[in-house]
Amino acid sequence: MYLSKEVKEEIFAKHGKGKNDTGTAEGQIALFTYRINHLSGHLKTNRKDFNTERSLVMLVGKRRALLDYLIKKDVLRYRAIVKELGLRK
Template sequence: MALDQAQKAQIVAQFAKKDGDTGSSEVQIALLTEKIKQLTSHIQSNPKDFSSRLGLLKMVSQRKRLMKYLKNKDYNRYSSLIEKLNLKDR
């Protein structure tokens, strides 16, 4: 269920603002989005896995908080990230 190193490195390279950037909001949101996609497919095939469901809900709320922070901090970066990740704008 976890991201492998190649996937993670690719996402970091795509969304990093500068070389070695792994902690910016964009990178964190992109990594969480990929984890959420994987966990969603896992839960669809294993509907009784309630501990994974709880982890999914925590990840979704963490991503929501990061998105809210980025929206308040820099709306242009927020809107470009929404387009890149194909997320709904709330």
């Protein structure tokens, strides 16, 4: 599997408050970004995989909702996570 327990802990340790803190918006956004990048790579080689395409669109929507929540809650945290993950150009 592409997303092992160790990879998840590493993502949450880097972007969240700790490796076991899976509830922070930053940690979830980072995890969604990792999954989106993986699914995008899969879709480049498998263009007709519509189930994966739908999953990708749903993940992008979830990430967008979390980013909207974060911008309303704390703009500085929003700017930090966007800059750290490179979501905007």
